[in-house]
Amino acid sequence: MARARITAALALAATAASLVLGACAPREDAGNNAANQPQSDAPAEPENAHKPEGDGNAKCSNVAIAYAGTINGENAALGQNILNGVKLAVKKHNDANPDCQVELKEYDTEGVPERAPGIVTQMVNDEQIVGVVGLPFSGESKAAGNIFDKGGLPQISPSATNPTLSQNGWKTFFRGLGNDNAQGPAAAKFLTDNLGAEKVCVVQDDSEYGIGLASEVKKALGDKVVCDEKVKTKQKEFSAVVQNIKAAQPDAVYYSGYYQEAAPFAQQLYDAGVETQLVGPDGVKDDEYVKGAGDAAAETFFTCPCVPGEGFTKFAGEYRKMFDKDPGTYSVEGYDAATVLLTGIDAGNTDRKKMLEWIKNYDAQGLSNKLGWDENGELAETPTVWTYKVENGKIVRNVEIK
Amino acid sequence: MISSAQYLAQDSEPWINTDTFINLFWANTIGGLEYGSIYALVALGYTLVYGVLKLLNFAHSEVFIYGAYATWFTFFLLGFRPGPTPELPVGELIAYLVLAVIVAMLVSGTTALVLERVAYRPLRNRGAPRLAFLITAIGASLILQQILFLWRGSNPEQAIRLLRPETLFNVGSASVQNLTVIIVVASVLMWIVADTFVNRTRFGRGIRAVAQDPDTAMLMGVNKERIIMLTFVVGGLLAGAAAVFYMMKIPQGAQYNGGFLLGLKAFAAAVLGGIGNLRGALLGGLLLGIIENHGQALFGGEWRDVVAFVVLVLVLMFRPTGILGESLGKARV
Numbered sequence: 001m002a003r004a005r006i007t008a009a010l011a012l013a014a015t016a017a018s019l020v021l022g023a024c025a026p027r028e029d030a031g032n033n034a035a036n037q038p039q040s041d042a043p044a045e046p047e048n049a050h051k052p053e054g055d056g057n058a059k060c061s062n063v064a065i066a067y068a069g070t071i072n073g074e075n076a077a078l079g080q081n082i083l084n085g086v087k088l089a090v091k092k093h094n095d096a097n098p099d100c101q102v103e104l105k106e107y108d109t110e111g112v113p114e115r116a117p118g119i120v121t122q123m124v125n126d127e128q129i130v131g132v133v134g135l136p137f138s139g140e141s142k143a144a145g146n147i148f149d150k151g152g153l154p155q156i157s158p159s160a161t162n163p164t165l166s167q168n169g170w171k172t173f174f175r176g177l178g179n180d181n182a183q184g185p186a187a188a189k190f191l192t193d194n195l196g197a198e199k200v201c202v203v204q205d206d207s208e209y210g211i212g213l214a215s216e217v218k219k220a221l222g223d224k225v226v227c228d229e230k231v232k233t234k235q236k237e238f239s240a241v242v243q244n245i246k247a248a249q250p251d252a253v254y255y256s257g258y259y260q261e262a263a264p265f266a267q268q269l270y271d272a273g274v275e276t277q278l279v280g281p282d283g284v285k286d287d288e289y290v291k292g293a294g295d296a297a298a299e300t301f302f303t304c305p306c307v308p309g310e311g312f313t314k315f316a317g318e319y320r321k322m323f324d325k326d327p328g329t330y331s332v333e334g335y336d337a338a339t340v341l342l343t344g345i346d347a348g349n350t351d352r353k354k355m356l357e358w359i360k361n362y363d364a365q366g367l368s369n370k371l372g373w374d375e376n377g378e379l380a381e382t383p384t385v386w387t388y389k390v391e392n393g394k395i396v397r398n399v400e401i402k
Numbered sequence: 403m404i405s406s407a408q409y410l411a412q413d414s415e416p417w418i419n420t421d422t423f424i425n426l427f428w429a430n431t432i433g434g435l436e437y438g439s440i441y442a443l444v445a446l447g448y449t450l451v452y453g454v455l456k457l458l459n460f461a462h463s464e465v466f467i468y469g470a471y472a473t474w475f476t477f478f479l480l481g482f483r484p485g486p487t488p489e490l491p492v493g494e495l496i497a498y499l500v501l502a503v504i505v506a507m508l509v510s511g512t513t514a515l516v517l518e519r520v521a522y523r524p525l526r527n528r529g530a531p532r533l534a535f536l537i538t539a540i541g542a543s544l545i546l547q548q549i550l551f552l553w554r555g556s557n558p559e560q561a562i563r564l565l566r567p568e569t570l571f572n573v574g575s576a577s578v579q580n581l582t583v584i585i586v587v588a589s590v591l592m593w594i595v596a597d598t599f600v601n602r603t604r605f606g607r608g609i610r611a612v613a614q615d616p617d618t619a620m621l622m623g624v625n626k627e628r629i630i631m632l633t634f635v636v637g638g639l640l641a642g643a644a645a646v647f648y649m650m651k652i653p654q655g656a657q658y659n660g661g662f663l664l665g666l667k668a669f670a671a672a673v674l675g676g677i678g679n680l681r682g683a684l685l686g687g688l689l690l691g692i693i694e695n696h697g698q699a700l701f702g703g704e705w706r707d708v709v710a711f712v713v714l715v716l717v718l719m720f721r722p723t724g725i726l727g728e729s730l731g732k733a734r735v
Contacts, residue, residue, distance in 0.1 A: 076556045206704060230703040234663055236652045239433030240698035240706075243426045243576075260558065264654045271567040271579070291484050291560035292654045298486075393485065 040386075040399045042311030050364040050371070052089040052339040053096035058346035064103035064128040065090070065341045067334075068119055069136035073110025074233075075258045077288045077328065079136050082158050084323050085334030086133050091322065093342045102345055105129060109140050113208070116140035117147055124151030130355045131156070131341035133334055138162035139208035141173075148172045152352045154359050156340060158333035161282065161305065162212040166376040174359055174373050176337045176366075177330075178305035178383040180209075183281060184216020186385035186401040187254060187303040192224060194387070194399065195277055195301075197251035199226040203241065203265070205233050205257030213281055214256035226250055231261060238265045242272045250276050258283040263292030270296035282306060285329050290390055301398060302388040306330055307368045308397035315367060336366035423699045429576035430695035436582045436651065438691020439589035443644035444668035445675070445683035446596055447514070447637030453613045453678035453728070454633045456532065457522070460539040463665020464546035465514045465638050467658070469645030471550065472509035474656040476502040477562040484560035498564055499646070507642035514638025517542055518631055526630075543662075550658035558660065561653035585647045592643050593684050596636065600680060609633055613678070667694075670714050676724030685725060690714075 067086045070079035083106065090104045107123060109116045116135060123129050124147060132148070132155040135141045141160040148155045149170040156174045157165075163181045166173060191197045200221055204214035210233075218225050227248040229241045242265075245253060253269065253276050255262050262284040269278065278300045280289070285302035293300065309316055309332045319327045344358040363372040369383040387398040423430075444466050451459045480498055482488065490498070521542045525534055567579040600606040608629045611619035620626050648655050648664070667690060675686025690710055697709025717725060 072551070072556045074556070232704065232706060235706070236655060236660070237437050239437065240426075240430055240695040241703050243429040243433065244422060244699070246429075247422070247425060263558075263561065264652050267561065267653070271581075273569065273577075288557055288560075292558060294484070294561045294563060294653060295486050295566070 038399075039397060042308050042397055045312040045314055045367065046365050048365050049367050050336075050339050050343060052093040052335075052342045054093070054343055054346040056096045058097045058100035060100040060102070060345055060348075060350055062128060063130055063345055063350045064105050064126075065338065065345075066105040066107060066123050066126075066129045066132045066134075068107040068116075068123060068132055068134040069109055069140075070111030071106060071108040073108060073112060075111055075137075075260050075283070075286075075288075077259070077286045078159065078283065078330065079111065081286075081328030081331045082133065082136055082334035084319065085158070085327070085331040085336075086338040088319055088322055089335045089338035089342060092318070093346075097346070100346060102342060103128070107134075109135060111137050111140060113137075113139040113143040116144040120144040120147040120151075124148070124153050129153065130345065130350060130352050131359070133158060133337045133341070136160060136330070137207070137209060138165060138212060141165050142208050145170045145173055152356065154341075154352065154356045156337035156359070158337045159282070159306075159330045160209070162208050163216070164212065166378050170377070172356065174377040175379065176333050176340075176371065177369065177379070178385060179378065180213040180216045182382060183303055183305050183385050184213055185220040186305075187217050187279065187281065188220030188224075190301070190303060190387050190399075190401050191221065191252050191254060191279060194401075195252050195279070197277065198224060199248070199250045199252075200224050201227040201229060201245050201248055201250040201253045201276075203229040203231060203245075203253060203255045203257070205231050205235075205261055207233055207257060209283060210257040214254075217254055217256060231257070231265065233258070233261060235261055236264045238268045239272075241265070242268050242274065245269065245276070246272055246274045252277040252279060255280045255284060257281075259286050259289035259292065263289050263297075266293040266296035266300060270299070277301070279303065282329060285388055285395060287328065287395065290393060290395060297390050297393075300390055302395065303385055303401070304329060304388060305383055305385045307332060307384075308386055308388070309367075310397070312367060332368045336368050336371060339366065340371060418700055419702070420700070423696060425575070426699050427696075428574040430699050431692055432573065432576055432578055432582060434692030434695040435688055436585050436691070437694075438671075438688040439586045440644050440648050440651070440687075441664070441668045441671045441690055442684045442687025443589050443592060443640050443647070444665065445672040445687045446593065446640045446680060448669050448672040449675075449677055449679060449683040450600075450609070450633050450637045452672070454609060454630060455522075455535075457535050458539060458669070459517075459634075459637075460536075460665070460669075461517055461521070461542040461546060462514075462637065462641065463661035463668075464543050464550075465510050465517065466641040466645055466648075466665060466668075467550070467656070467661030468513045468546070469506040469510035469642035470649050470656045470660065471554070471559070472506040472642065473502050473646045473649040474559045474562060476505045477564065482562045482564065484562055487563050487566040490564060495564055499650075502649075503643055503646045506646045507639045510642030510645060511635045511638035513546070514634040514641070515631060517546075518634040523627070523630075547658050547662075554658060556658060558654045558657035563650065563653040565650060581650060585651060589644070589647060590684070592640060593680070596640060597680050599636065605629075605632055667710070670711065673724055674714050674717055676726040676728055678728040679724065679726050680729075682724055682726040682729070689725075 067083050107119045136159045138160045149172050154172045156176050158176045161180045163179045204210045282304040285304050290297045309327045349355045349358040370381045372380045374380050385401045389398045447462045567581040569577040608624045612629045671686035671690040672683050675682025694710045698706050
């Protein structure tokens with residue numbers, strides 16, 4: 001065996017030597033035409049925002065809320081951001097209210113649509129749970145929404161953005177952020193107005209979210225879409241798609257999907273020498289993408305119907321203290337959703353029916369958005385969409401799209 | 403939703419895209435060869451074990467992914483961190499890559515060996531039916547995956563890479579990158595070493611003898627248990643090398659379940675070429691890589707897997723033993 005190994009090593013060494021010689025010149029940096037745009041000011045923490053701790057005199061017993069979504073599964077970082085936001089809200093509530101200790105139950109759907117119905121059924125059967133923060137992803141939300149509805153268990157999704165989710169007649173579905181009917185056109189506006197793109201390639205994965213968002217973006221871009229590529233979740237090799245994009249010579253590429261595929265895609269696009277501007281949505285906007293995409297990450301922009309939390313110094317400080325890291329995408333939204341449920345419990349809504357009424361009639365400023373819902377469970381006041389960029393290996397706010 | 407449906411209807415493209423196929427023929431062929439050679443190296447492991455034991459070793463995809471983790475840890479322990487690709491002197495780069503190949507081969511080889519001794523040997527000693535082996539293989543695959551999951555979590559390891567792809571020369575309108583040439587040439591060389599080992603050495607003769615007729619081979623003084631161990635180790639070593647090439651191409655590849663899909667494809671490649679046949683594994687791997695890319699050019703990216711498997715089914719309809727047929731167990735002059 002030693003022989004085989006040594007021969008192999010020598011073989012590799014010989015080929016490598018013959019090829020790498022002279023190939024180490026640094027690559028010219030692709031022009032980053034939007035990098036010089038002035039950053040929008042970060043919104044400050046709204047002073048009148050609702051607070052999970054309430055007045056500290058709440059009384060309740062044997063009541064729980066739940067988080068359901070990916071914790072250790074696909075694209076886990078997106079779910080953990082939300083869960084941490086929820087944990088922070090529950091901790092603040094329970095610390096302030098000794099007579100009302102709300103239990104937080106965690107359910108891991110692994111982000112897989114096939115797993116969600118079973119887990120939601122478990123939650124529906126657990127009478128203690130009066131409200132749920134989740135589900136984070138659109139695919140699983142679609143798969144399990146009718147089970148929430150039948151069980152009368154209210155759910156506030158802090159991140160599922162597929163527009164059709166609110167059109168199923170589910171009485172228990174509430175969305176704590178803008179949907180892709182807002183993000184799609186905003187992304188198109190950013191691509192054409194801010195980046196000046198005349199030709200755009202839209203790449204979509206095969207998730208409910210990726211397909212829905214891509215269709216909104218394409219609708220808004222109209223004939224500026226020069227190529228329309230499809231990839232699969234869990235795909236890691238993209239040479240055929242990259243070649244198609246290279247041939248289309250677009251000014252910008254919009255990747256409609258999640259970070260797990262976006263990172264290798266971005267790197268392979270960059271390595272193939274395609275000079276274009278990559279933009280990803282909220283599903284890509286995570287530190288895991290920046291760590292995964294290597295050289296390509298620095299030149300990526302993101303769109304997200306989420307509010308930059310770095311101006312929320314109090315929230316960010318408490319979050320850092322509890323989890324030893326910065327709040328991520330949708331941490332604020334998760335915190336807000338949990339706060340709606342916790343204040344509901346404090347107001348005496350300790351069964352599902354009352355909780356549902358509480359959410360329907362809710363009207364208060366959250367940290368992220370003004371929270372109050374229309375009859376379909378969409379936010380009554382359309383929230384803004386922000387763009388983000390990568391600076392020194394961190395995702396920072398770019399501009400607000402109005 | 404209605405409006406988006408209308409939009410899609412207006413935009414209906416032809417279902418088959420021959421222009422793209424022709425224009426990108428060379429680019430997609432080169433890309434396919436690159437990924438296909440990784441398939442081929444992994445396929446060798448399936449083929450060898452199948453040839454000797456008639457066992458579909460589904461845990462081979464995990465043997466591969468352990469090699470990918472070994473590669474990542476080698477880079478990490480050498481002091482490289484995620485972020486921009488470093489500019490390394492050529493000598494240093496080669497030394498690091500060779501080191502990674504050695505470490506990954508050792509880790510994958512050891513994993514394969516442990517797998518054989520812990521999971522399969524006890525079954526063999528008890529004369530378990532073939533179905534028990536198959537279920538054990540699937541179980542072992544899950545266990546190996548979950549060990550990685552418990553240890554490293556579900557996110558991929560952050561990308562570390564030592565060599566930035568650069569264009570070397572052009573074929574037609576397509577550019578060929580240094581990484582592509584390294585992966586293809588090194589994989590073919592590895593395959594030549596493996597083929598020579600099986601067909602020209604004493605150990606290889608043992609492997610072929612056991613594949614052909616285990617009982618007679620034992621009567622002739624071949625130590626069957628040792629040959630089986632050797633077969634697993636050779637398959638593991640090749641998977642380890644494949645893992646390094648894979649990590650050079652896809653630095654985000656070290657993920658606990660990242661071997662599954664690639665393993666499935668490599669298995670398909672082995673069947674396509676003729677399972678139990680070393681040449682078949684090489685041919686099948688390269689073909690599958692190329693077919694996948696051209697299938698995407700013709701029908702769109704969502705058809706990637708469908709095209710590959712339809713071709714597999716078609717080939718098996720006309721040649722049930724694969725393109726080159728089963729041969730490890732056949733006597734050859």
